[in-house]
Amino acid sequence: MELSRRDFIKNLLRLGSGVAVAGALGSLAACAKESKPTLSPSPSPPGPALTQQPTAVPAPLDKTYLAVARGPSPELIVQAAIKALGGMERFVRKGNDVIIKPNICVAYNTYEYAATTNPEVVAALVKLCLAAGARRVRVMDQPFGGTAQQAYERSGIGKAVKEAGGEMEIMSGMKFREVDIPDGRDIKKWSVYADALDTDVLINVPIAKHHNLGRLTLGMKNLMGLIKDRGQFHFNLGQRVADLTSLLRPQLTVVDAVRILTNHGPTGGDLADVKLMNTVIASHDIVAADTYAATLFGLTADDIPIIRAAAPMGIGTTDLKSMKVEEINV
Amino acid sequence: MVTEAAQPEKKTIPKKWRWTRRTVQTLFLLLFLFLLLYTVQGTAGLFPNDLFFHLDPLTAITSMLASRTWIAPMALGIITLVLAVALGRAWCGWVCPMGTALDWTPSRRPHKNPAVSPRWSQVKYFVFFAVIIGAVLGSLTLVILDPITLLFRTIASGILPGLNWAIGGAESWLYGLGALRPALEWADGALRGWLLNSQPFYLPNLALLAFFGAVLGLNAVRSRFWCRYICPLGGLLGLFSKISFIRHKVDGDKCISCRKCAAICPTGAIEPENKFAADAAECTACLNCMEACPTRAISFGRQSKATQPQDTTRRWFLYSLGAAAVMAVFVRFIPAAVKKASASVRPPGSSEASMGDQCIRCGECVRVCPTGVIQPNPAGSPARLWTPVLKTRLGYCDYSCNSCGITCPTGAITELTLEEKRKAVIGVAKIDQTRCITWAEGRDCIVCEEMCPVPEKAIRLGGGGQGHGLGGGRHPQVLEDLCIGCGICEHQCPVAGEAAIRVYPPAA
Numbered sequence: 001m002e003l004s005r006r007d008f009i010k011n012l013l014r015l016g017s018g019v020a021v022a023g024a025l026g027s028l029a030a031c032a033k034e035s036k037p038t039l040s041p042s043p044s045p046p047g048p049a050l051t052q053q054p055t056a057v058p059a060p061l062d063k064t065y066l067a068v069a070r071g072p073s074p075e076l077i078v079q080a081a082i083k084a085l086g087g088m089e090r091f092v093r094k095g096n097d098v099i100i101k102p103n104i105c106v107a108y109n110t111y112e113y114a115a116t117t118n119p120e121v122v123a124a125l126v127k128l129c130l131a132a133g134a135r136r137v138r139v140m141d142q143p144f145g146g147t148a149q150q151a152y153e154r155s156g157i158g159k160a161v162k163e164a165g166g167e168m169e170i171m172s173g174m175k176f177r178e179v180d181i182p183d184g185r186d187i188k189k190w191s192v193y194a195d196a197l198d199t200d201v202l203i204n205v206p207i208a209k210h211h212n213l214g215r216l217t218l219g220m221k222n223l224m225g226l227i228k229d230r231g232q233f234h235f236n237l238g239q240r241v242a243d244l245t246s247l248l249r250p251q252l253t254v255v256d257a258v259r260i261l262t263n264h265g266p267t268g269g270d271l272a273d274v275k276l277m278n279t280v281i282a283s284h285d286i287v288a289a290d291t292y293a294a295t296l297f298g299l300t301a302d303d304i305p306i307i308r309a310a311a312p313m314g315i316g317t318t319d320l321k322s323m324k325v326e327e328i329n330v
Numbered sequence: 331m332v333t334e335a336a337q338p339e340k341k342t343i344p345k346k347w348r349w350t351r352r353t354v355q356t357l358f359l360l361l362f363l364f365l366l367l368y369t370v371q372g373t374a375g376l377f378p379n380d381l382f383f384h385l386d387p388l389t390a391i392t393s394m395l396a397s398r399t400w401i402a403p404m405a406l407g408i409i410t411l412v413l414a415v416a417l418g419r420a421w422c423g424w425v426c427p428m429g430t431a432l433d434w435t436p437s438r439r440p441h442k443n444p445a446v447s448p449r450w451s452q453v454k455y456f457v458f459f460a461v462i463i464g465a466v467l468g469s470l471t472l473v474i475l476d477p478i479t480l481l482f483r484t485i486a487s488g489i490l491p492g493l494n495w496a497i498g499g500a501e502s503w504l505y506g507l508g509a510l511r512p513a514l515e516w517a518d519g520a521l522r523g524w525l526l527n528s529q530p531f532y533l534p535n536l537a538l539l540a541f542f543g544a545v546l547g548l549n550a551v552r553s554r555f556w557c558r559y560i561c562p563l564g565g566l567l568g569l570f571s572k573i574s575f576i577r578h579k580v581d582g583d584k585c586i587s588c589r590k591c592a593a594i595c596p597t598g599a600i601e602p603e604n605k606f607a608a609d610a611a612e613c614t615a616c617l618n619c620m621e622a623c624p625t626r627a628i629s630f631g632r633q634s635k636a637t638q639p640q641d642t643t644r645r646w647f648l649y650s651l652g653a654a655a656v657m658a659v660f661v662r663f664i665p666a667a668v669k670k671a672s673a674s675v676r677p678p679g680s681s682e683a684s685m686g687d688q689c690i691r692c693g694e695c696v697r698v699c700p701t702g703v704i705q706p707n708p709a710g711s712p713a714r715l716w717t718p719v720l721k722t723r724l725g726y727c728d729y730s731c732n733s734c735g736i737t738c739p740t741g742a743i744t745e746l747t748l749e750e751k752r753k754a755v756i757g758v759a760k761i762d763q764t765r766c767i768t769w770a771e772g773r774d775c776i777v778c779e780e781m782c783p784v785p786e787k788a789i790r791l792g793g794g795g796q797g798h799g800l801g802g803g804r805h806p807q808v809l810e811d812l813c814i815g816c817g818i819c820e821h822q823c824p825v826a827g828e829a830a831i832r833v834y835p836p837a838a
Contacts, residue, residue: 107730108783145783145818146730147371147700149523154730172518174501212791213776231824234775235767269785 065323066283066292071330074120074258074280081254081282082128084326091252091284094133096200100125100166101250102139103207103222106267107146107154114261115268116151117207119160121256121280125203126166137166138195141225145267169195176228183313184243186236191228196248204250204286208257208293210265210273213237216297217266218290219253220245220306238305245286245315253289255281257296287316288323347617351423355430362427366485367524369697371733379694380739382427386478387411388458388563389690392465393473393740396687401740411570418571422557422564422597423614428477428545429557433596437549450559451598451612452650458565459654469713473690475562483693483716484542487706490697491531492539498526529702530724537708538716553596558612568611577633578608578619584627591619591628673835675720675815677704678727678754679735679744685717688742695734695743701725703817704734718743720756722817722833727756729783729816757815757833759789759808765830768805778819778831779806788812789819789831806831 067084069077082088092098102117111118122139129137139161143151148170152158158168177194181187196202206222213234214221220241224230226248233240257279261268268274277296283289287310291301301307301318311318362382369379380403383389387407394401410421422429461472473479501518504510518526548555557564578599585606592600599612600619606628608619620628673682677695695718696704703725706716718734720727732751735743746754759778763769768776779789791804808831815833823829 106783107728144781144822146728147528150371150700150730170519170522172501172515172522173498174505174514174518177506212779213774231777231822234777234780234824235773237774264785264787266780267783267785269783273785 063324064326065285066281066288066320066325067328068279068281068292068325069328069330070277070279072278073330074118074256075124076330077258077278077280077328078121078124078254078282079128080328080330081280082125084328085252085282085284088128088132091203092129092132092134092201095135096129096133098129098134098137098201098203099196099199100129100137100139100203100205101196101222101225102141102157102205102256103209103217103225103266104141104143104148104151104155104157105145105225106143107151108267109269110154111156112259112274113268113271114207114209114259114274115266116155117157117205117256118258119156121254121258122157122205123160123164123166125205125254126161126164129201129203130165134201138169138199139166140169140171140193142171144230179247181243181247183246185309185313186239187243190244190247192244192247193226196226201252202248202250204253206253206255207259207261208255208296209261209268210263210297212265214241214306215299215304216294218293218304218306219250219255219286220290220310223248223250238309241306242309242313242315245310246313249315250286252282252284253286255289255293257281257293260296262297285316285323287311287318288320291318291320292325345621347621351616354424355433358425359427359430362481363485366482366697369486369694369737370524370527371698371700371731374733374736379737381406382478382482383690383692383694383739385410385425386476386563388461388476388566389473389479389692389740391566392461392470392476393688393690393742395462395465396468396470397684397740399688399741404740410567414567414570415574417576417615418574418610418613419564419567420615421567422561423616426477426557426563428481428561429554429614431481432546432549432554432556435546435549437553437555437596438551451609452647453559454561454565454568455647455650456565456654457560458562458569459650461562463654468687470687470690471713471715472562474716475560476690477556477561477563479690479692480542480545483691483696483706484538486693486697487532488535488539488542490525491529491535491702494526494529495531497521527700527702528725529699532702532705532721532724534708535706538706552598554614557614558597571610571613574610575632576630577610578613578615579629579631579633580606581627581629584625586625586627588624590622590624594618594622674707674710674714675722675757675817675833675835677718677720677734677743678732678751678756679746680718680742682714684742684744686713688740689717690740690742691716692739694737694739698733698737699725700731700733701728701821703727703821720817720833722757722820723829724821726818726821727816729818753814755814755836757817757835758810758813758837759815759817759819759831759833761806761808761831762829765825765828766805767825767830770830775824776804776806777822777824781818781822783816783818784812784814786812788814 064084067081069081071077100122102122104116106115109115126137152168161168171193175194176191178189178191180189204219204222206219209217211217214237223244224233224241257277260275260277261273262275263273264270281289281292287307290307294300294304307318365377365379365381368377384403384406387410390404390407394404413421457475464472501514505514545556552558582605589602591606592602596616597612597614599608600606676685696706703720703722704718705721707714707719729752732746732748735745767773776791779787779791782789788809789806790809792807817833819831820829820833823831
C-alpha cells in the first residue's frame with residue numbers, strides 16, 4: 001500500500017508555514033507593543049523578595065487613616081474619599097503599572113443587584129490612577145458563574161473601564177504561579193495570579209455583600225479572585241483568606257457600599273436583598289476598611305471570621321477609635 | 331492501448347480547473363471552520379452558524395421525518411438537491427468539507443486502484459436507506475454517519491477541546507520559562523474566546539476521534555473510500571444524480587483509450603470497459619479527468635440519455651431497500667430493549683423525546699456551551715447515542731446563558747429566553763452525606779450554597795446554629811422545589827473525585 005507521502009508532507013508544510021507566519025507576526029506585533037521596558041521581572045524562584053508588597057503604609061495620626069464618603073454620585077464620593085486620604089498620588093507614582101480588582105464574581109445580573117462592584121466606582125478609580133501618571137491600569141476578576149467576557153459586560157464594568165481609559169484583562173490560566181506565603185498561619189504556599197504579585201500597585205475594590213460562611217464578603221475575601229483552587233479555601237476560610245491577604249497586601253482598598261447585598265450573597269439576584277447606602281470606604285489598611293464596612297450591616301470585627309483571623313497577624317487594625325476617620329458628604 | 335508511461339506530455343495539460351476547484355473547496359472548508367469556531371456564546375444571530383446543517387438535505391429530511399414536524403430553515407437543503415439534479419455529486423467534489431478533508435488526507439493513489447466493482451459502491455445506498463428508515467421509525471442515531479455532523483461533532487467535541495488542553499498546557503509551560511511572555515500574552519489574548527476556552531476534554535470523546543480517524547484512515551484502501559462506499563449523503567445525492575443533466579462526456583473520436591482519466595479519477599467513476607464513460611452517481615465533477623485527457627476528449631455538458639453508461643444499479647437499489655428494512659428492525663427494537671435505561675440530565679429546553687427524534691448529533695450545542703457541561707452521550711440507549719447530556723462534574727449550566735437553544739439547528743433544544751431558561755428545571759441536586767465534608771468530617775464547607783445561582787438559594791444551611799468552626803456546624807440542604815439542576819454545586823464541590831452533591835434527572 002502506497003500513500004502519497006509527498007502530498008501529505010506538502011499539506012503539512014503548507015499548514016505549518018501558515019501557522020509559523022501567523023505566530024511570527026504575532027510575536028513581532030507583541031514585541032513592538034511591549035518594546036518599552038516591562039515591569040514584570042524575569043522569573044526568579046518564588047520567595048519573599050517577589051511577594052512582599054510594602055506593609056500597610058504607616059500614616060501619622062494627624063493624617064486621615066480611613067475615609068468614608070457618602071453621596072448620590074459614585075464617582076464624586078470616590079474622588080472625595082481618595083482626596084481625603086491624600087490623593088491618588090500617595091499610592092500611584094508616575095509610570096506605575098496598576099491592577100484594580102473589583103468583585104465580578106458572576107455574570108448573572110447587572111450591578112443594581114449588588115453582586116458585582118459598581119462600575120462607576122471602578123471607572124472613577126481608573127481615571128484617578130491615570131491622572132496620577134499610571135502607565136497602565138488593568139481591571140480583572142475570575143468569575144465562578146459565567147465567562148469573564150460575559151461577566152465584564154453584564155456588570156457594566158467592562159464598558160465603564162474602557163471609557164475611563166483602562167483595560168479589562170481576561171485572567172489566563174497560564175499566569176498563575178505557586179508562591180510561598182511566609183506569614184501564612186494555615187497555608188504556606190498557594191497558586192496566585194502572577195501579575196497581581198508583580199504589579200506596582202494593587203487596588204482592591206470589593207462590594208460589601210452577605211456571605212453565609214464568612215458572614216460578609218468584603219475586601220479580604222475579594223482577594224480570592226486572584227488565586228486558583230478557591231474551593232479548597234472554605235475548609236478554613238477565615239485563616240486562609242487572612243493568610244492570602246498577608247501575601248497580596250493591596251496598597252489601597254476601596255469598599256463599594258453604594259449598594260450592599262444583605263442576604264442570599266454572594267450571588268444575589270433579588271432586588272429585595274439590596275440596600276442603597278451611597279457610601280464608599282477607603283483606606284490603605286484593608287482590615288480597617290473591612291471593619292468599618294461591617295458596621296454598615298450592624299456587625300463588628302468580632303462577627304467576621306476573616307477579620308478575626310487577620311487582626312492578630314499585623315496586617316491592619318480593627319480599632320476604629322485609634323485612627324483618624326474622615327467622613328465626607330458630597 | 332496506450333499505457334501511461336508512453337504519455338510524457340504533462341506540461342500541455344491546463345491545471346486551471348483543478349486550482350479553481352481546490353480554491354472553492356478550501357473556501358467552503360474555511361467557511362465551515364469559521365462558522366464552527368464562531369459558534370460561541372454571544373455570537374447568536376451574527377453568523378449563519380447552521381448554514382451547512384441547513385444546506386445538508388440528509389439532516390433536513392431525517393430530522394423532519396423523525397419528529398414529524400416541518401423545520402422551515404431546513405428547506406435550504408433543496409438547494410443542494412437542485413444542484414445534484416443539475417450537476418450530479420458536485421457537492422461532494424466542490425462543497426462538502428468532509429470531502430475536502432478526505433482530499434487533503436493522504437490516500438492510495440487513484441491510478442493504483444484496480445477496477446472498482448460497482449457492487450461495493452451500492453453500500454452507501456444501503457446506509458442511506460437505513461438512515462431514512464431509522465428516521466421514519468423515530469430514531470436519528472444513524473445520522474451520526476452524515477458527513478457534516480460527523481465533521482462538526484468531531485472537531486467540536488474532540489479536536490478543539492484537545493487543542494485547548496494542549497495549547498493551554500504549552501502556554502503555561504512556556505510562560506513559566508519567562509522569555510516569551512509578551513508573545514504568549516498576545517497569542518493567548520488573540521486565541522481566547524474562539525479557539526481557546528474553558529471546555530475540558532471529555533475522555534469518552536476519544537471514541538469520536540477514533541471514528542473520525544477510521545474514516546480518514548480508509549483513504550489508505552481507496553481514495554475517498556468514505557464517499558464512494560459509505561456516505562449516506564453521497565447515497566442521497568447519487569440517487570438524484572441519476573437524473574442529472576450536466577454530465578461527463580467523452581468524444582469517442584478523440585479518445586485514444588490511454589486510461590489517464592480512469593487513473594486520475596478520485597472516486598473510480600470512470601469505466602474503461604464502457605468507453606470511459608463516468609457513472610454519474612459516482613462522479614463528483616472534480617474535472618480532473620478533463621484536465622488529464624491528452625486529446626481533450628472529455629468535457630462536461632448536457633448529455634443525451636443514449637450515451638449514458640448502462641445502469642446496472644437497479645438490482646442493487648432493490649437490494650438496498652430490502653437490507654434497509656432489515657436494519658429498520660434493529661433500529662426499532664434496540665430502543666425498545668433499552669427503554670429502561672435511565673434518563674439523563676439534558677440541556678434546558680430539550681426532552682428525552684426530542685433528543686431521540688429531533689437531535690441530529692451535530693455537536694453545535696457542545697461547541698457553544700461556555701463551560702463544557704454539554705457532551706455527546708457515550709452511554710445509555712443506542713437510540714440516544716451522542717445526543718447532548720450534561721456532565722455536571724465537568725462543567726455547569728451557566729445561569730446567564732441560553733446559547734444551546736439559540737444554536738440548535740433543528741429545535742431539538744428549543745430556544746428559551748434567559749428568563750425562561752433560568753426557570754427551566756433540568757435536574758435536581760442531592761447531597762451525599764457520606765461524602766459531604768460537613769456531614770462526614772464535621773468541617774466547614776458551604777461552597778455549594780455559595781455557588782447556587784437561584785436568587786432565593788436552593789441550597790440552605792441547616793443542622794443547628796452554633797456548632798464549631800465558621801459554619802457553626804451547619805450542613806447544606808437542597809430545597810428540591812427551588813433547585814433547577816444547573817449543577818454548579820456539583821461542579822464546584824471541593825471533595826476530590828466524585829462530588830458530594832450530585833445532579834440527577836428530574837423525577838418524571
